[in-house]
Amino acid sequence: MTLKTEQDWKDIVHRCFRCGYCKFTYDYSDFNCPSYKKFRFETYSTGGRLWLIYGLISGELSWSQNVANVIYACSTCGNCMENCRFEKFNDFLVDIIEAARAEAVIKGFCPEKQKALIERIENPEMSNPYGEQNSDNEDLKKLYDLPDKAEWVYFIGCTSNYRQKNLRDATLKFLKKAKIDFTLVDEHCCCSPVIRTGQINSVKNFINHNITQINNAGASKVITSCAGCYRTLKKDWLKYGADYDFQIYHTVDLIKKLLDDGKLKFTSDYNKTVTYHDPCHLGRHMGIYEIPREIYKQIPGLKLVEMKRNRENAWCCGAGGGVKIGYPEWSVEISKERLEEAKMTGASVISSVCPFCRTNLSDANSKFNMDFEVIDLIEILDIIEFEISNN
Numbered sequence: 001m002t003l004k005t006e007q008d009w010k011d012i013v014h015r016c017f018r019c020g021y022c023k024f025t026y027d028y029s030d031f032n033c034p035s036y037k038k039f040r041f042e043t044y045s046t047g048g049r050l051w052l053i054y055g056l057i058s059g060e061l062s063w064s065q066n067v068a069n070v071i072y073a074c075s076t077c078g079n080c081m082e083n084c085r086f087e088k089f090n091d092f093l094v095d096i097i098e099a100a101r102a103e104a105v106i107k108g109f110c111p112e113k114q115k116a117l118i119e120r121i122e123n124p125e126m127s128n129p130y131g132e133q134n135s136d137n138e139d140l141k142k143l144y145d146l147p148d149k150a151e152w153v154y155f156i157g158c159t160s161n162y163r164q165k166n167l168r169d170a171t172l173k174f175l176k177k178a179k180i181d182f183t184l185v186d187e188h189c190c191c192s193p194v195i196r197t198g199q200i201n202s203v204k205n206f207i208n209h210n211i212t213q214i215n216n217a218g219a220s221k222v223i224t225s226c227a228g229c230y231r232t233l234k235k236d237w238l239k240y241g242a243d244y245d246f247q248i249y250h251t252v253d254l255i256k257k258l259l260d261d262g263k264l265k266f267t268s269d270y271n272k273t274v275t276y277h278d279p280c281h282l283g284r285h286m287g288i289y290e291i292p293r294e295i296y297k298q299i300p301g302l303k304l305v306e307m308k309r310n311r312e313n314a315w316c317c318g319a320g321g322g323v324k325i326g327y328p329e330w331s332v333e334i335s336k337e338r339l340e341e342a343k344m345t346g347a348s349v350i351s352s353v354c355p356f357c358r359t360n361l362s363d364a365n366s367k368f369n370m371d372f373e374v375i376d377l378i379e380i381l382d383i384i385e386f387e388i389s390n391n
Contacts, residue, residue, distance in 0.1 A: 012089045013054045013096060018047040022080035022093070030309070032079040034316050034334045043070055046080035046093050053100045068109035071100050075334070076196055076321035078284035082312045094285075101198025110199065113326045118199040121206070127188035128158040129325075135161060136186035144172055149218040152182035153246075155210075155233065157226035158189050159355040167355050170382035171225045171251060178258060178388050182223070185213035192232040192281075197322040200240075207242050214246060225251045225378055227279035227354035228320070231286050250282065251378055252291045252353055258388070259298055268385040269301030272373075275347035276304065277338060277361065278314035279354035292353050292377060299384065305345040307338075315341060317352075319360035335364035339372060349373045351380065 023036045023045045031037040035044045042048040049071060055061035076094045084090035104110055120131045127134045137156070140146075154175060160168040175182050187210055191203045214222060224230050227250070234248040258264035276296060282288045289311045296304045309315045318324070318334025339361065342350045350365075350372050352358055362374045 010054065010057045012092055013050045013057070015086060015089055016047055016050040016054075018042075018051060019085065020045070020047065022046040022084050024083060032083060032309075032313060032315070034077065034318060035074045038330060038333070039073065044073060046074075046084070046097075049074065049097060049100075050093075053096065056100070056103075063104065063107045063109055065109055065111075068104040068107075069111060071097065071104060072111050072114065072197070072322060072326055074321055075280070075316050075318060075323045075331075077280040077316035079280075079313065079316065082284060098196060098198060101196075102200055103198070105198045105200075110197065111326055114197045114199070114322045117193045117197060117322070117325065118202070121189050121191070121194055122202055127206075128162055129189060129193045130158060130162045132162045134186075134188070137161075137184040138186075140172070141184050144176055146183045147181075148183065150181045150183040151219060152180055152221045152223055153185055153214050153217050153219040154182050155187055155190070155214075155222050155224040155226075155229055156184070157187075157224055157229040157355065159228075159359060160226060164355040164358055164376075167225060167358060167376045167379060170376070170379045174251075174255075174378060174381055175223075177386075178254075178264070179390075180254070183217050183219070185210075185217050187213060190226075190229045190232040192228040192236070193322065193325075195232065195236055196320065197326075204240050207237050207240055211237075211242060211244050214244070219246055221247050221249060223249045223251060223254060225353070225355065225376070227282035227286075228356055231281040234286070250288065250353065252282075252288070252295060255295050255377075255381070256291045259295065263389055265387045265389070266298065266300055266384060267387055270299050270380055270384050271301040272349050273303045273305055273345075273347045274349040274351050274380075275307055275342045275345045276310075277307075277317065277342075277350055277352040277357055278311055279352055279357045280314075280316055280320055282353060283314060284312055295377060296351070299380065302380075305347050307341045307345055309341060317354075317357040317360045318364075319356045324356075324360060331360060332364040332367055335360045336368050336370070339364055339368070339370045342372065343370070347372075349375060351375050351377055353377050
């Protein structure tokens with residue numbers, strides 16, 4: 001089912017029992033909703049937002065900036081979907097919130113801070129949410145001696161390309177060493193940030209640009225090291241009518257396959273205790289939980305320990321859904337709670353497979369002096385030694 005009209009929303013939203021299950025973890029020992037835990041008003045829970053949205057649809061409430069602010073004070077982490085007991089619509093909870101944000105934009109109530117995302121992305125000199133000069137990636141192609149056409153395209157993503165360059169470079173080096181036939185393209189933002197904040201007018205244009213670039217490279221496969229890009233390319237692009245024939249992979253998919261096929265062998269140790277943080281976009285949104293864990297467990301010397309809340313119940317890093325730009329202080333508070341939970345495991349390293357998670361966990365780690373090493377899985381592989389065989 002695709003939610004396209006207000007009637008679609010209304011048919012779904014009115015079924016919400018406002019039972020409160022969406023606010024708690026599976027064992028009711030803690031809140032699972034960062035927004036409700038922060039604001040402690042029912043309106044800031046998913047059930048409360050659905051009631052608010054129903055009031056807007058039915059005309060009982062009118063749009064205002066205060067109403068919009070409530071709808072935007074959500075990281076769209078999706079934990080509510082896991083804990084909602086009504087299976088007929090729990091998959092649509094985040095979709096409904098994002099659709100309400102799109103309506104807020106139409107009504108002129110998108111918060112000012114989030115507007116910066118679309119202003120930067122729609123600037124042809126930028127085409128990214130960070131306001132950086134757009135990179136066509138030609139310099140990187142020359143540096144890594146990449147062809148114009150290849151079987152794979154590495155879709156870097158804005159956060160890795162403009163903020164987490166070490167993660168980007170570690171991925172490039174891994175793909176080269178693994179002898180993957182890949183190239184780079186003049187990618188523009190995948191549009192995850194503006195989709196999450198309801199600023200969707202230019203999304204199809206950006207999708208078409210990126211698809212054209214990938215097709216021009218002759219690629220049949222696209223790989224990304226970003227959980228947000230992975231979800232957007234594989235799921236959201238299809239919602240906007242994208243027509244493409246290439247397959248979408250996260251880097252963990254490729255690494256796991258190389259290990260399973262006996263082509264990748266780790267030859268040095270990583271003697272540290274690591275806890276893994278599940279990115280919301282890779283985990284709850286796309287159902288990938290075990291593949292990263294299976295890779296960590298095969299790295300010699302690495303001891304993997306779990307935080308209490310993990311997999312589908314993992315606590316959000318706090319960076320998604322426009323929260324990082326709209327509520328920066330609260331964003332790192334959410335991340336601080338995740339790091340405090342990580343402390344209880346005895347790990348010295350917190351690792352993930354998402355540059356956005358890496359950014360926010362690092363920000364909280366620095367701000368609150370948590371003394372972790374925050375590192376992506378692909379960066380660990382850049383530190384240790386490994387062999388690639390063709391058998």
